[in-house]
Amino acid sequence: MLKKNKKIIAISGGVVLILLIILISTRNKPADKELIVKVQRGPFKITVTTTGELEAKHSEKILGPDGLNEVGIWRTTIEDIIPDGSIVDSGQYVARLDQTEISNKIKDMETELEKLETQVIKTRIDTSIEMRAARDELINLKYALEERRIILEQSAYEPPATIRQAEINLEKAERAYEQAIKNYQLKLDKNRANMQDVQASYLQAKRRLENLLKVREGFVVKAPKSGMLIYRRNWDGKKMGVGAQISTWDNIVATLPDLTKMISKTYVNEIDISKVKTSQKAEISIDAFPNKKLTGLVDEVANIGEQIQGSNAKVFEVVINVNEFDSILRPAMTTKNVIITREFQNVLYLPIEAVHTEGKVTFVYKDNKKVEISTGESNENYIIVKNGLKEGDAVYISIPKETDHWPVARLSKSESTDKPKDGRDKSNG
Secondary structure, eight states: OHHHHHHHHHHHHHHHHHHHHHHHHHHHSSSOGGGEEEOEEEEEEEEEEEEEEEEESSEEEEEOOTTTGGGTOOEEEEEEEOOTTOEEOTTOEEEEEOOHHHHHHHHHHHHHHHHHHHHHHHHHHHHHHHHHHHHHHHHHHHHHHHHHHHHHHHGGGSOHHHHHHHHHHHHHHHHHHHHHHHHHHHHHHHHHHHHHHHHHHHHHHHHHHHHHHHHHHTTEEEOSSSEEOEEOBOTTSOBOOTTOEEETTBOEEEEEEOTTSEEEEEEEETTTGGGOOTTOEEEEEETTEEEEEEEEEEEEEOSSOEEOTTSSOEEEEEEEEEOOOOTTOOTTOEEEEEEEEEEEEEEEEEEGGGOEEETTEEEEEETTEEEEOEEEEEOSSEEEEEESOOTTOEEESSOOSSOTTOOEEOOOHHHHHOOOSSOEEEEOO
16 A cells, blocks of 8 residues: 555656646747747738629620600619529510500500591591582682673673673673682692691601500510620619619610620729729639639729718729639629739738837847837738848747847847848839
């Protein structure tokens, strides 16, 4: 029993000794290996990262009915439309618009046309009756004129008074006949004008009806060519499907994008927009295909900002041309856009977390000292080191323990103002 207790005591003492050795050795270490980083040398990029959406650079518009304003229709609703992303052939059915308003206009015009047609027939009949009566009157007056001539001829051997009376009667008959001819011509001109006016109203109504019927044909929308149908988006970004309205001044039902040339449309905040210029390079990735990497060039940068809905932040629209073509790319896919605003070649850089500031002094923790450094520009993760460190130097990425009494290794005046000798700024754009 005694031997057993001695054995247990000996083992316990050994365990305690090992723990003490581990504790002492751990305290003598400057820091865990995970907290140490090395100064790296190489190319360095200043970037602006945004989220965007793929769009086709060029699209064929699928238009609604042409001539809506001519028939007095200013808005209409999409009653039915094929699914977003459908592949269509030229001439294939795409959508149907609400025909209620135009159908009512057609019914009203058909009723008006029937009335005008009746009026045309009535006017034609009335004109015929009136002109027939006028012609009969002319014939009768002509006969009366002939009778007066005969009477005058037969009165040659009558007394002068009788002859004179016959002459007067002939003159009256001639005047009456001449007046009747003029009246007949006036009636004819008047009736022709009335008939032309009625017929013009009828033809005008007929043309309006034909135009309405032609416009109504456009309410069944068909694809102008083959391609992939993509819904339009309205001002708040919602897709314009069933229930959306189109207007006479914005008569687009959907689009057929040209998928061979894509753009990434994105928005940059007002803080970073001054860095972004046209022709700058961009690296583009697709959320749906994380392993697919694309490149692009900034094509457009908006001069006027927009308000983000539900926020006070202002953003500026930026359009990036995608250089590559890939058949798997589709409009509305979410993109991550890394716009390279500046590039440096062969410079020293560190993770931003390794760099600290006290007052006006920028430094890193290295070899139990606070080593002052001068820094340059930074990106999201790293910062350029101009002076104070060299390639391969190991520094703490986080603040070590008990650093209050660490000495500060200051830069010389020349080092604090010098530019890095071998770092070349390659501005992008």
